[in-house]
Amino acid sequence: NAGVTQTPKFRILKIGQSMTLQCTQDMNHNYMYWYRQDPGMGLKLIYYSVGAGITDKGEVPNGYNVSRSTTEDFPLRLELAAPSQTSVYFCASRTQGAGELFFGEGSRLTVL
Amino acid sequence: QKEVEQNSGPLSVPEGAIASLNCTYSDRGSQSFFWYRQYSGKSPELIMFIYSNGDKEDGRFTAQLNKASQYVSLLIRDSQPSDSATYLCAVGNTGNQFYFGTGTSLTVIP
Numbered sequence: 001n002a003g004v005t006q007t008p009k010f011r012i013l014k015i016g017q018s019m020t021l022q023c024t025q026d027m028n029h030n031y032m033y034w035y036r037q038d039p040g041m042g043l044k045l046i047y048y049s050v051g052a053g054i055t056d057k058g059e060v061p062n063g064y065n066v067s068r069s070t071t072e073d074f075p076l077r078l079e080l081a082a083p084s085q086t087s088v089y090f091c092a093s094r095t096q097g098a099g100e101l102f103f104g105e106g107s108r109l110t111v112l
Numbered sequence: 113q114k115e116v117e118q119n120s121g122p123l124s125v126p127e128g129a130i131a132s133l134n135c136t137y138s139d140r141g142s143q144s145f146f147w148y149r150q151y152s153g154k155s156p157e158l159i160m161f162i163y164s165n166g167d168k169e170d171g172r173f174t175a176q177l178n179k180a181s182q183y184v185s186l187l188i189r190d191s192q193p194s195d196s197a198t199y200l201c202a203v204g205n206t207g208n209q210f211y212f213g214t215g216t217s218l219t220v221i222p
Contacts, residue, residue, distance in 0.1 A: 042116075042213050043202075044212075103157075
């Protein structure tokens with residue numbers, strides 16, 4: 001099992017550009033999450049999903065969009081990138097009933 | 113806003129000592145509590161979870177939960193240099209959301 005896979009690992013964007021961070025998991029987990037982590041800070045919840053076709057906002061959803069068309073995939077879309085979106089983004093998943101979050105390796109995004 | 117607060121540290125302890133990490137949370141509806149360890153440049157990994165009031169021990173680690181005081185702690189006994197990392201407290205609610213504190217940086221000095 002690969003677990004949770006995120007791509008790309010690193011990306012530099014110019015202000016105003018758009019991009020999609022990909023996240024896929026092969027553990028058949030219903031629940032998936034996107035977090036961002038700024039330097040020296042904890043993780044902030046952006047969006048989460050409890051199953052295919054269902055998504056909901058977290059603490060810091062502005063400037064982002066998500067979709068969940070399959071159980072495996074949970075892409076995060078950044079529209080009109082801004083320097084404030086410079087961060088490390090983590091995708092995580094968990095199975096129903098269990099609390100442990102399984103994290104991907106992270107995607108480091110810089111907006112210049 | 114569901115707040116989870118931790119002392120940011122840094123916390124330094126000598127090798128072999130007990131490290132004590134603390135966390136408070138604001139949402140009284142919180143149901144599940146976790147401690148994650150994060151090495152620099154890596155993703156978080158689960159150390160302990162606790163759901164009920166009291167203590168839970170796993171090897172050198174003990175998690176303590178007091179729901180009345182909205183307080184959860186992690187004790188690391190016989191601290192090792194390999195324990196040097198940032199420790200993140202996470203709290204889960206009934207809405208399937210998990211909120212993290214800012215983390216406490218721990219350094220174990222050989």
